[in-house]
Amino acid sequence: MMGVAKRMKISHEAVLFAILIGSILMLSIQSDRFLTVDNLLNQVRLIAEVGLVALPMTMIIITGGIDLSVGSIMGLCTIVLGYSWKILGFPLEMAIIFTLLIGSFAGALNSIFITRVKVPPLIMTLATLTFYRGLAEGISRSRSVRGYPEWFYFLGQGDYWGIPTQVFVLVLAILIFWFVLSKTSFGRSLYAIGHNETGAMFSGVPVNKIKVAIYTLSGLMSGVAAVVFVSRVSTTRSDMGSGLELDVIAAVILGGASIFGGIGTIKGTVLGFLLIQLLKNGLSLTGVKGDATIMVIGLVLIVTILITNLLEKYSSKDSSVS
Amino acid sequence: MNRLMSSIQSLTTTRTPIEVSGIRKLFFSQEMVLFLCIIFLLVFVGLINPRFVSNRNLISLFLGNAYIAVAAIGMSMVIISGNIDISVGSLIGVLATVSGILAESGYPIIISWIAPLLLGILVNGVMGVLVAYLRIPSIVVSLGFMSILKGGLIIFTGGAWISNLPEGYALSQLKPFAIPMPIYFMVILTILAALWMKVSPFGRTIYAVGGNSEAARLSGIDPKSTVLRIFLIHGFFVGIASVLFSTQLSVIQSTVPSYLELTIITASVVGGVSILGGTGTVVGSTLAAVLIATISSSMIFINISPFWLRSAQGVLILATVLADLYRRRRQFRN
Numbered sequence: 001m002m003g004v005a006k007r008m009k010i011s012h013e014a015v016l017f018a019i020l021i022g023s024i025l026m027l028s029i030q031s032d033r034f035l036t037v038d039n040l041l042n043q044v045r046l047i048a049e050v051g052l053v054a055l056p057m058t059m060i061i062i063t064g065g066i067d068l069s070v071g072s073i074m075g076l077c078t079i080v081l082g083y084s085w086k087i088l089g090f091p092l093e094m095a096i097i098f099t100l101l102i103g104s105f106a107g108a109l110n111s112i113f114i115t116r117v118k119v120p121p122l123i124m125t126l127a128t129l130t131f132y133r134g135l136a137e138g139i140s141r142s143r144s145v146r147g148y149p150e151w152f153y154f155l156g157q158g159d160y161w162g163i164p165t166q167v168f169v170l171v172l173a174i175l176i177f178w179f180v181l182s183k184t185s186f187g188r189s190l191y192a193i194g195h196n197e198t199g200a201m202f203s204g205v206p207v208n209k210i211k212v213a214i215y216t217l218s219g220l221m222s223g224v225a226a227v228v229f230v231s232r233v234s235t236t237r238s239d240m241g242s243g244l245e246l247d248v249i250a251a252v253i254l255g256g257a258s259i260f261g262g263i264g265t266i267k268g269t270v271l272g273f274l275l276i277q278l279l280k281n282g283l284s285l286t287g288v289k290g291d292a293t294i295m296v297i298g299l300v301l302i303v304t305i306l307i308t309n310l311l312e313k314y315s316s317k318d319s320s321v322s
Numbered sequence: 323m324n325r326l327m328s329s330i331q332s333l334t335t336t337r338t339p340i341e342v343s344g345i346r347k348l349f350f351s352q353e354m355v356l357f358l359c360i361i362f363l364l365v366f367v368g369l370i371n372p373r374f375v376s377n378r379n380l381i382s383l384f385l386g387n388a389y390i391a392v393a394a395i396g397m398s399m400v401i402i403s404g405n406i407d408i409s410v411g412s413l414i415g416v417l418a419t420v421s422g423i424l425a426e427s428g429y430p431i432i433i434s435w436i437a438p439l440l441l442g443i444l445v446n447g448v449m450g451v452l453v454a455y456l457r458i459p460s461i462v463v464s465l466g467f468m469s470i471l472k473g474g475l476i477i478f479t480g481g482a483w484i485s486n487l488p489e490g491y492a493l494s495q496l497k498p499f500a501i502p503m504p505i506y507f508m509v510i511l512t513i514l515a516a517l518w519m520k521v522s523p524f525g526r527t528i529y530a531v532g533g534n535s536e537a538a539r540l541s542g543i544d545p546k547s548t549v550l551r552i553f554l555i556h557g558f559f560v561g562i563a564s565v566l567f568s569t570q571l572s573v574i575q576s577t578v579p580s581y582l583e584l585t586i587i588t589a590s591v592v593g594g595v596s597i598l599g600g601t602g603t604v605v606g607s608t609l610a611a612v613l614i615a616t617i618s619s620s621m622i623f624i625n626i627s628p629f630w631l632r633s634a635q636g637v638l639i640l641a642t643v644l645a646d647l648y649r650r651r652r653q654f655r656n
Contacts, residue, residue, distance in 0.1 A: 036557065083352060122406075122590055127640040134633025141629045242580075250465055259459045264441075295473025302466035305458050 027282030064261025074241030077226030082145030107219020156231030194261030388504030396559030411582030442561030450553025
């Protein structure tokens, strides 16, 4: 049984990797500007926000939950950042910390209703998707905040030795999440919850506490993404991050996580969001118009899952024969 | 998703107490709660600002939102069967544009009304096959389709508006007996769908498959073909909703209305959650769609700044869901 599961996981990541390599080759033939170090590093800048939020989303989806409110939390956090700095007059460092606190609080609020009142995550985060976006609109009243001090832009626009700052932030986050998910008992218990929540509870896994932790983490990372994003685009607007939840969930699912819970890896998620960004970039370099690239991403999502499902079917046939 | 859905269903299964009188049952039903909320809002806001309950406002309120209720009928069936469709907003955008383009380029008007229905059934049929027979979770399929439809629409139209619509195209602007057409569609389709789901054998299998797919299979229902057929029916309702949507103004924006899928799912969830145990189902989602529209409109009439509109909506959605959870738990304890 474990063997089959392991083979399935490997085959999905292999499928994904093959598609990634295939599209890199194809795109580099189409445009000679695609496969350059500068271009590829620059893509990390653009995917950083999705990547940062996709890491905790992987954990949530592994437990069989979902968080649709991440894009709205990001929007709320950008507004909180701009507002607390410009209007409330916080020093920018304080404003950043305050923003991260608000993000965590927004995630924690989701988790409290999900664990205490037993509102299903899909419905709870659907309601807060509307609510947090509404708060952002209400606080900002469609005004944007600009003119941040120069040092702040380093995070989103600066680089060390020619490598964008986001690369360091993202790699650090990936390493931490990878370690927690695959090397700690906390990480193992996420899989346990995803496989059988009642079973996990009876084996002494503090299910509610863990859920509070991961949804709060999701809010915190949405706050981090908001700070990085504002630093990159130099302004705040209340509609920032709308639709982020779908990019993030697509990346996680593309990475092989099962929406039913119990399956998913950080490695897969990283491959997932890299593939999405490279496709977006490569296609726009070969002349496909901006938003039209999402069509290809939708196709890739369905085809990848389809291939994995078919492989899974055959591999389970093999095992039943042997 | 199954887990999510089954948790929604465990919420939604009406664990009706064994001995309740019919009147009490009616009074505690989700439909009645929604209905009373609507009445309360109409009276309360009407007292503050009488213009709110003027005929003109009420008619425009229903007119502008009937298509959401119609789309929520199909969505409710999809959710009851244990699936979900988040591509519905994009599909409505695409079908409305197709309808507009056909009308603009001189095809008979009846074709520009019927083509979206057929196309809606076709697209959702493909989704249904992927979900039922190729076993891709519906949230993944519809997430993919959302991107495909949205991207396809941008490639195809480039965001151009359609405004040269022929005379007689505007189905939604017809007013037999002084009541706009979409309201007839909303009311009649809701009643028909509710009866059909309650009485017909296939209607009952929707609940059976959603409640326990394996048990349904063992009792001789084919869950795969049931799910496929639900998606086909959903496509039909989406098609009608698209025509109502595209004909209500004299211009079609050929973009995907933002947050539309969320509004439709919210209507189903708020109205549909408690509907499993055989009571009228889509009646709840239609009432919820009306309630959501009433809430939005009433906030304008009591002078809440439009900037706070969405957050108030979020709070009200949450409040409705919580009230429903509380009500059901109390009922369960009795």
